[in-house]
Amino acid sequence: MTWLRVAGLLCLSACAPVxxxxxxxxDAPLSQRTGEVPYGSGTVAxxxxxxxxxxxxxxxxxxxxxxxxVRRTVTRERVNLAPGLDxxxxxxxxxxxVSGVVVLVDSGSVYESNIDSRTYNPVGPSNARVIGGTLVAxxxxxxxxxxxxxxxxxxxxxxxxxxxxxxxxxxxRVPCSQSAIAEADVALALGGMEPSFVGRTGKxxxxxxxxxxxxxxxxxxxxxxxxxxxxxxVPVGEMSVAPxxxxxxxxxxxxxxxxxxxxxxxxxxxxxxxxxxxxYPAGAHAARAHxxxxxxxxxxxxxxxxxxxxxxxxLIAGCxxxxxxxTLEAACQPLREYATTFPNGVGREATTKALESVxxxxxxxxxxxxxxTAACLRTCERGPEPVTxxxxxxxxxxx
Amino acid sequence: MLELRSTCRLLLAALAVTGCSVLNREGPAxxxxxxxxxxxxxxxEGIIASCLHGKVVYTLCDADACQESFQQPGxxxxxxxxxxxxxxxxxxPSSG
Numbered sequence: 001m002t003w004l005r006v007a008g009l010l011c012l013s014a015c016a017p018v019x020x021x022x023x024x025x026x027d028a029p030l031s032q033r034t035g036e037v038p039y040g041s042g043t044v045a046x047x048x049x050x051x052x053x054x055x056x057x058x059x060x061x062x063x064x065x066x067x068x069x070v071r072r073t074v075t076r077e078r079v080n081l082a083p084g085l086d087x088x089x090x091x092x093x094x095x096x097x098v099s100g101v102v103v104l105v106d107s108g109s110v111y112e113s114n115i116d117s118r119t120y121n122p123v124g125p126s127n128a129r130v131i132g133g134t135l136v137a138x139x140x141x142x143x144x145x146x147x148x149x150x151x152x153x154x155x156x157x158x159x160x161x162x163x164x165x166x167x168x169x170x171x172x173r174v175p176c177s178q179s180a181i182a183e184a185d186v187a188l189a190l191g192g193m194e195p196s197f198v199g200r201t202g203k204x205x206x207x208x209x210x211x212x213x214x215x216x217x218x219x220x221x222x223x224x225x226x227x228x229x230x231x232x233x234v235p236v237g238e239m240s241v242a243p244x245x246x247x248x249x250x251x252x253x254x255x256x257x258x259x260x261x262x263x264x265x266x267x268x269x270x271x272x273x274x275x276x277x278x279x280y281p282a283g284a285h286a287a288r289a290h291x292x293x294x295x296x297x298x299x300x301x302x303x304x305x306x307x308x309x310x311x312x313x314x315l316i317a318g319c320x321x322x323x324x325x326x327t328l329e330a331a332c333q334p335l336r337e338y339a340t341t342f343p344n345g346v347g348r349e350a351t352t353k354a355l356e357s358v359x360x361x362x363x364x365x366x367x368x369x370x371x372x373t374a375a376c377l378r379t380c381e382r383g384p385e386p387v388t389x390x391x392x393x394x395x396x397x398x399x
Numbered sequence: 400m401l402e403l404r405s406t407c408r409l410l411l412a413a414l415a416v417t418g419c420s421v422l423n424r425e426g427p428a429x430x431x432x433x434x435x436x437x438x439x440x441x442x443x444e445g446i447i448a449s450c451l452h453g454k455v456v457y458t459l460c461d462a463d464a465c466q467e468s469f470q471q472p473g474x475x476x477x478x479x480x481x482x483x484x485x486x487x488x489x490x491x492p493s494s495g
Contacts, residue, residue, distance in 0.1 A: 115459040
């Protein structure tokens with residue numbers, strides 16, 4: 001019976017569950033502004049390049065939108081969720097109260113409960129009044145519950161707040177200023193090579209580094225090139241290669257031996273300058289390096305002539321002693337190349353003489369070959385396989 | 400359970416409409432002379448009127464006792480096993 005008591009006590013305060021109706025919203029515009037809104041799960045980086053350093057700040061991705069600030073008033077009316085219960089309570093209460101009143105009024109006509117009297121009523125007037133009063137009290141109590149429920153379910157709940165309503169998107173990839181990504185892995189993508197790990201962002205989401213330490217020295221760079229930065233293996237932006245290019249170009253130029261090229265003593269004295277110009281053609285020092293290299297060219301030509309002549313001179317005797325057209329051509333070819341490359345070289349006269357001396361010999365060998373070939377073809381015509389035979393004549397007459 | 404509640408409501412309604420006075424009972428309005436000073440008694444709505452020491456006295460019985468089959472006019476009893484309520488012997492009390 002405990003639950004009955006509890007239910008009774010609850011019903012004293014009120015019975016029907018009271019809820020809230022559907023919200024009614026009223027917006028009053030306040031102002032216009034632009035604001036960040038978290039967008040997707042991506043990462044956005046702010047990349048700065050002060051000098052040769054790169055400063056990367058990693059943030060969550062936001063979109064920049066036009067926002068209208070409004071004062072939003074939400075009103076929800078209280079609703080009796082079980083009105084039938086209260087109607088039943090109210091009706092029963094009214095019926096009981098009316099009955100109680102009738103019993104009270106009627107109690108004046110009730111005889112005394114006196115067994116010795118000519119008139120008798122088992123209830124008696126006083127008990128009838130008690131019954132009537134009880135009925136009235138019970139009826140009023142039930143009606144009161146319904147009235148309390150009615151009071152509880154009247155009125156509304158209202159709250160007001162400032163709300164930003166998103167409008168047109170201005171940029172769907174901006175860093176969320178209040179959402180830096182700490183401890184994120186930062187790496188440089190190096191074309192076809194494995195990305196180079198640079199470091200981790202700090203608590204403020206920022207990492208500053210010098211690319212020179214992370215881009216392999218052997219990697220070819222372009223002055224207008226860019227390198228992709230990765231945060232947690234996701235591309236977030238690009239850094240310009242120009243500062244790194246300039247840094248490395250200046251360092252490479254400072255390592256060049258200008259004097260060795262300007263006053264060359266070997267054929268390859270200016271090779272470092274040539275490699276420098278190939279690697280950094282658009283560098284700040286390219287013009288100066290080119291100038292140095294060009295100034296050294298006449299002297300380098302002399303050095304190359306001397307070196308070539310040193311290789312060709314011992315071959316002159318061999319050129320002159322050849323007895324077949326094939327070996328003559330092969331042995332004298334270096335002399336012809338030297339004469340062509342260095343028409344005014346130190347070995348010009350000796351080369352010319354040697355080539356003139358073998359010219360008559362070469363002419364005689366060519367005439368002999370013509371005669372030999374003609375005789376061979378005639379012989380073949382008379383043979384059993386003239387075509388196959390004729391094909392071998394050139395080889396036979398050259399050897 | 401539902402039936403019991405309905406019945407209770409019906410009873411309450413009936414009680415409310417009529418009130419407790421519906422249970423009122425009135426015995427016979429007679430005098431000792433009419434009861435021949437105790438020789439007879441009278442019964443109405445379960446109340447027996449008899450004459451004792453020159454005064455009408457009333458005995459309360461069940462509401463329908465007056466219509467029971469064992470009753471004999473002038474000698475009403477509450478129940479067959481009961482005695483007739485005491486009364487005088489029919490002598491007119493002396494005035495002096």
